[in-house]
Amino acid sequence: MSTTDAVAETSGQVALPPGKLWIEGAWRDSTGSERRDVVDPATGRVVTTVPEGTVEDVDLAVAAARRAFESGPWATMSPRERGAVLTRAAQLIQENAEELARLESLDTGKPLAFARMIDAGTTAEHFSYFGGLAGAIEGATRGIRGPGLAYTRREPLGVVGAITPFNFPMILSTSKIAPALAAGNTVVHKPAEDTPLTALRIAELLAEAGLPAGVLNVVTGHGAVAGDRLVRHPDVDRIAFTGSTKVGAAIAAAAAANVTPVTMELGGKSANIVFEDANLDEAIQAAVSGFVFNTGQFCMGGTRLLVQRSVYDQVLAGVIGGATHVPVGDPLAEGTVVGPMAGQRHLENVERYVALADGGPNGKVVAGGQRIDLNGGFFIAPTVVTDVAPDSRLVQEEIFGPVLTVQVFDTEEEAIALANGTPYGLAAGLHTTDLGRAHRVAAQLEAGMIWVNTYGVLDVSLPFGGYKASGYGRENGPEALDEYLQTKSVYVAF
Structure with a gap:
């Protein structure tokens, strides 16, 4: 049986994303030649392959994200304008929910009914919710002792590196990407090596929704190569990670070399x-x-x-x-x-x-x-x-x-x-x-x-x-925006 036949049999003819990287708003070939099999867990069959992203690929993605942040329109848009793009993304995800659910089921083996109801639905909700919250990002004036005016500004961090796991690829990716984008950041996403399909498709849908080129980039590949480079990259301003406590501890140690802040949702034994x-x-x-x-x-x-x-x-x-x-x-x-x-x-x-x-x-x-x-x-x-x-x-x-x-x-x-x-x-x-x-x-x-x-x-x-070894930082809710914003105080003397 050919790979094409296997896809048709197991996925209901769902179209697969191109086996390429998504960098600066377009499909790009990897700088390397190695590829990784994507396997259907329900049958053990290979359904497609994706690039094993290289250090150079990550560097290209980070550079694209930095350009988009510093000279592109995203960070300078009003929060409401950014929110409108995310709201449109939510609509497109809803319109393509069946395709996304089938890709998620094919990638992870989760029941299609759950992927429809929970995974695709929650993914759309992330963008609609944070699209709505984007317009509420604002500073505050503060009373001071002397003559003058003091106020705060809530500003994006810059480039966010998102590293996500295999169990809920859509949900645990967009729980980082949506608030990071709502806050005005740009993102380089390294999805789990075994489950990259929906990450690539969502990047394409966000571009269709009006997300400028370079604001979201996706590099597939192994954590020890692509993920490690993203964590250690000196031009990344925050790492958002979900995964095991062991890997999270290693990421925190590596990021500390550049004093890069991290948010971590790690293991559990509830x-x-x-x-x-x-x-x-x-x-x-x-x-x-x-x-x-x-x-x-x-x-x-x-x-x-x-x-x-x-x-x-x-x-x-x-x-x-x-x-x-x-x-x-x-x-x-x-x-x-x-x-x-x-x-x-x-x-x-x-x-x-x-x-x-x-x-x-x-x-x-x-x-x-x-x-x-x-x-x-x-x-x-x-x-x-x-x-x-x-x-x-x-x-x-x-x-x-x-x-x-x-x-x-x-x-x-x-x-x-x-x-x-x-x-x-x-x-x-x-x-x-x-x-x-x-x-x-x-x-x-x-x-x-x-x-x-x-x-x-x-x-x-x-x-x-999490508490204890389950990590730190919060996802979802208005608290998630705090992870992707920094506060600047301005004091104007009279």
Whole structure:
């Protein structure tokens, strides 16, 4: 079967972006000759190739972004004019939502229904929301002791380097690109090497919306080459990164050489607490969806379930039943909830963790755990592990797959201690009908996002980001604009 046939069969004839870089408003060949396969995780087949961007490619993209910032019209446009371009981009994304959803599903293996409803929809929302906020960027006058006038200006930083992961390519790219552009910056985007397709198509749509040449540039390729050069480039004014804590720490260290500020949304190992007074049916449903969503490739996934002893058996039975019956299969099929892992190495990494659950301190597998043989894709059954020690690797380390550990607690204080007992602090959930307990526990959980009686619900107006090893800085909400603006004070003497 040819590559073209494979694309037609798996993607419903979706058109693929040209296998080139997007620099200064046009498709460009790489300065190097190496290329990377883009693989459909549902079948293991190569659907296209993209350039392995070089150091020279990144330099060209940064230079284009710098020219666009210093001499192009973008930074000097009024905020409302910039907002109008972003609003038009949102409209174009909505008009092309089906194409983008199919590209995202083809690239990542996520169910097409989710890619339509969540990924494409949220991507459009990012541009409409920040397009609306752009006009609200303004300084303030300040009262001073002596005669004169003092005021502040909110100004763009310059060139922003955005480095984004494979699990939500559209959402986690545009959560950086949209506020950065709304603030008047220019951007060089290095998407995840395995999932570059929607990044390239969105760049083309933004140009159609009226974004000037050079304001957004996309360089595909390996993080150790293209990403490293972007982080270390002396002409980049901020790095925005989403990915693992290990890589984030390395990026922060590299960026420090040029005193380049960074924002980081890193790993997570989020607790989901079920108290005995919770609505158990709703809590069980939230627990299952919280760890299987996006095949567990969700940094905020509720992968640690903490259950009060008096309802432990009931909740565990419900979770096992729910996890066992979650529809796993072809991401293009209606009704599929869990698709494949995004790639072979991600699948093998999850399998290594599951193999640790041999009945000792790392617990035992009570549901799932096995690879699923389906069309050559990278599938694994949703997995539930019980009897895990608090210091188990399965509890302490981010697995990034559909693996749930279940622990028991007796008191509210013990639940909080267990929930806070990892290096991470990205998100947490709790289920209770006691309003006082809900507020009390939420205040004590060390996480940037807390859900009460639900799990995993996000909104573009609500900021999210991490505590502890889960990073710093915030995305979404008006707080995101602060990451891409700097404040200048002006004092005029009379």
